[in-house]
Amino acid sequence: MDKNAVIGFVLIGLVLMIWLWMNAPPPPKVETNGQDSVKNVIVKEKVNEKIPQTLDENEIQKGKDTLGKYFSHLSTGKSKSLIIQTPNFQTEIVTKGGSIKSWKIPRYKTWDQYPVDLINSTQTGDFNLLFYTSDGKIIDTKNLYFVTPETKSEIEVPEGDSVKIDFILQVNERSKIVKTYIFYGDLFSVDVVYRFEGMNEIIANFSYQVTWESGIRFVEHNSIDESNHAKTFAYAGGELSEIDAGSFNEVVRDSSISGCVSWVGTRNKYFAVAIIPRQKESKRAYLEGTRIPLPDEGAKENYSMALEMPYLGNPGETDRFTLFIGPLDFDVVKRYGVGLDNMMSLGAAWIIRPISEYVIIPLFQFLRMFIPNYGVVLIVFSIIIKIVLHPLTRTSMKSMQKMQALQPMMNEIREKYKDDPQKMNQQIMRLYKEYGVNPAGGCLPLLLQLPILYALWAVFSSAIELRQASFILWITDLSIPDVVLKLPFRIPIFNINEFSGLALLMGITMFIQQKMSVKDPRQKMMVWMMPLLLTLMFNAFPSGLNLYYFVFNILSIGQQAWINKKHKGEPLRKVEQKKNKGGWITRIAKDLPQKKY
Numbered sequence: 001m002d003k004n005a006v007i008g009f010v011l012i013g014l015v016l017m018i019w020l021w022m023n024a025p026p027p028p029k030v031e032t033n034g035q036d037s038v039k040n041v042i043v044k045e046k047v048n049e050k051i052p053q054t055l056d057e058n059e060i061q062k063g064k065d066t067l068g069k070y071f072s073h074l075s076t077g078k079s080k081s082l083i084i085q086t087p088n089f090q091t092e093i094v095t096k097g098g099s100i101k102s103w104k105i106p107r108y109k110t111w112d113q114y115p116v117d118l119i120n121s122t123q124t125g126d127f128n129l130l131f132y133t134s135d136g137k138i139i140d141t142k143n144l145y146f147v148t149p150e151t152k153s154e155i156e157v158p159e160g161d162s163v164k165i166d167f168i169l170q171v172n173e174r175s176k177i178v179k180t181y182i183f184y185g186d187l188f189s190v191d192v193v194y195r196f197e198g199m200n201e202i203i204a205n206f207s208y209q210v211t212w213e214s215g216i217r218f219v220e221h222n223s224i225d226e227s228n229h230a231k232t233f234a235y236a237g238g239e240l241s242e243i244d245a246g247s248f249n250e251v252v253r254d255s256s257i258s259g260c261v262s263w264v265g266t267r268n269k270y271f272a273v274a275i276i277p278r279q280k281e282s283k284r285a286y287l288e289g290t291r292i293p294l295p296d297e298g299a300k301e302n303y304s305m306a307l308e309m310p311y312l313g314n315p316g317e318t319d320r321f322t323l324f325i326g327p328l329d330f331d332v333v334k335r336y337g338v339g340l341d342n343m344m345s346l347g348a349a350w351i352i353r354p355i356s357e358y359v360i361i362p363l364f365q366f367l368r369m370f371i372p373n374y375g376v377v378l379i380v381f382s383i384i385i386k387i388v389l390h391p392l393t394r395t396s397m398k399s400m401q402k403m404q405a406l407q408p409m410m411n412e413i414r415e416k417y418k419d420d421p422q423k424m425n426q427q428i429m430r431l432y433k434e435y436g437v438n439p440a441g442g443c444l445p446l447l448l449q450l451p452i453l454y455a456l457w458a459v460f461s462s463a464i465e466l467r468q469a470s471f472i473l474w475i476t477d478l479s480i481p482d483v484v485l486k487l488p489f490r491i492p493i494f495n496i497n498e499f500s501g502l503a504l505l506m507g508i509t510m511f512i513q514q515k516m517s518v519k520d521p522r523q524k525m526m527v528w529m530m531p532l533l534l535t536l537m538f539n540a541f542p543s544g545l546n547l548y549y550f551v552f553n554i555l556s557i558g559q560q561a562w563i564n565k566k567h568k569g570e571p572l573r574k575v576e577q578k579k580n581k582g583g584w585i586t587r588i589a590k591d592l593p594q595k596k597y
Contacts, residue, residue: 067144068137070171070202077145082165084181086157088188088326090115097142098167098179099125103325105188108270109468111221118271118325120214120302127192127275127323129177130306131208134201140211144169146179159185174198188326189336191278193318200313207283210321211306215289216266216273222480223298225540227291229269229462232303233343234285236261240342245289245301253288261285262338266303267328270464270479272343275307276322276336284308327464330361347458355455368465374478375471378460378544382551386559389452393559406431457545466544474501478544491536500539502546507535509553516560 067075079096092102100119108116119126128142146167157163162184169177175198182191194210196203220226234241234257243252261282265274289303309319324340326332333340346356363384367377386393410428417424460466466478475482484501491497510531538546 066137067139068133068135070133070135070175071137071139071144074144074169074171079145080148081153082148082150083154084157084163084165084183085154086183086185086187087159088186091183091190093165093167093181094125095146095148095167097125097128097144098146098148098169099142100127100323100325101125105271105326108219108327110219116219116271118216118219118273120217126212126214128211128213129179129194129208130211131311132204134204141169141177157183157185161185171199171202175202188332189322189324192321192323194320196311196317198315199317200315203311203313206311206313207308208311209286209306209308210275211304212264212266212273212275213304215301215303216268216271218268218300219271220269220480223294223300225480226269227299227301229345230267230301230303231343232264232266232287232289232305234261234264234287234305235339235342236285238339240339241285241287243287243289243303245291245303248291248293248299251288251290253286255284255286257285257287258283261307263340264305264307265324265340265343266305267343269462270328270467271326272324272328272333272340274324274340274343275305276324276338276340277307277309277319278322279318279320280310282307283310328462329464330357331365345458345462347455351451352455352458355451356459359452360455360459364459364463364465373471374466374469374544375475375547378478378548379551382548383555385452385456386552386555390559393556394563456548457541460545460548461542463544466542469544471543471547475543475547478547479542481540482543482546496536496539498539500541500543500546502543502550503535503539503541506538506546506550506553507531509550509557510534512557513553513560516557516564 077096079094081095081101082093084091084093088105088107090102090104090106091100093099094101101124102117103119104115104117106115110116124142126142128140130138130140133139146169148165148167150165155163155165162182165181165183167179167181169179171177177199178193178195178197180193180195182193184190215232216230218226218230231242231244234254236257236259241254241257243254245252261277261284263274263276264285264287265272267273284307286306286308287303288305289301291299291301294300311317322336324333324336328344330341330344333344341357346353364377364381367380368374371377371380409431413427413431414424417427463479469478470476471478474484481498481500482502483498484504485499487497487499489497508531511528514528514531538549
């Protein structure tokens, strides 16, 4: 590598430092309004534009007339709970709102080893109806009391079976809303059927909304890492819209998503909630989110979402939805057939995502069929990827070796023409041509590897399979950094005070690689600078990802040593220069018969 390459690496280092600084968690802002938290309120449109809004429960309870003549008598009652147990989850449904109050997935544990419960709300449940009435009131069914004919308090759904449970909101003698939950023994979702009987004179504006206001509960120890993955989405017309609340206490929203909406969803790092309309086409989607500070420089992002559905005003009318609440496991979300896998962080759709989806994930799953330990899976995976990339890395290493062999002659040219930079460059390029060396030959194969390496990073940094999966010794969770050292202060710019053991090992192996490949005295700085910068950058990465790169570097060191030994002492040979035979027009012209005059 010449002077330009050194400058390039310096610029790369600066970019990495700026990237880390920009992604460092901002300091929490001090709230001046005296509120303990930011309320999740889905703001739709103004009431005078006759579009429903979600109101705060306290606001609804301020006056008796808030619910109007149709629903006031349903604002009081005694809430009853039903526990439904399936092989995949345990949920609690309450008659107040007919809402989902708890959704536990026993096979997954929180960081402190409690069953994961993905429902954020503790006061009221979620998944409710919102509509505007003919007497000018906004009704949110989460504040109304349903009744259920179900007599059991606990219901078990065996695998391969299903159970239906009705919740009835009896408005008057001839008008009611029936909310039917259909649970399946082999899914992470529930189907919800709304049946509107005699509601045609009560529901106004020929529309209603199904809402999810409480977002999804955070379940990991590192709230900053989980917030960085948290978002809310709407999938409409084959295009994904998303909002990401990046600033503290600043509400972001999008109410411009219209047309045929396939689903809306929200996610944290490893789990998601999604509402999928199954019977009618949604008219519009609403997304809203905010980021709030937590103690110890933590953060949490809360998201709300809603689907606006058409109401035709028939005396009897039904609508059906699938509510998914479960893990972001590729096979699990793919089976719903509506593109829920677009919520997964698999890289850029046009080049990285196909590699992740059709190469990395299938190979990873195939290895898991035979190898029980995910750490061993990652090691075998890195060996396979190294074999696949061997032709590219071999070409890169051989090119760099040729460049090193040319260094003495290049130094002579630089010394001879130090006062004439143009002549010096011409002579160096002539030298490259004579010996058949491509100055970009060492970098181009590395660039071709980048899409694969980035796809690996995208998959392994958010793969739920690695969550809480142990390997050996101190590596007890492949989804988080394997901290071996904690400082009493934070390193400026990088904002870190903990060090990962595998990141340090990876940095050491990278240093050895640089030492073996960089022989130019002018590039001594690169031997330690790049390993140092990348070690600091990878320090916050999951230990599974660092394990992969560590093993990959070990294999690269062995490959470099083998190439160095094989070609050691091999003399440089000039390549035979091909004569320029001209273009195809010239060759055709020579073959034509010559006319004599």
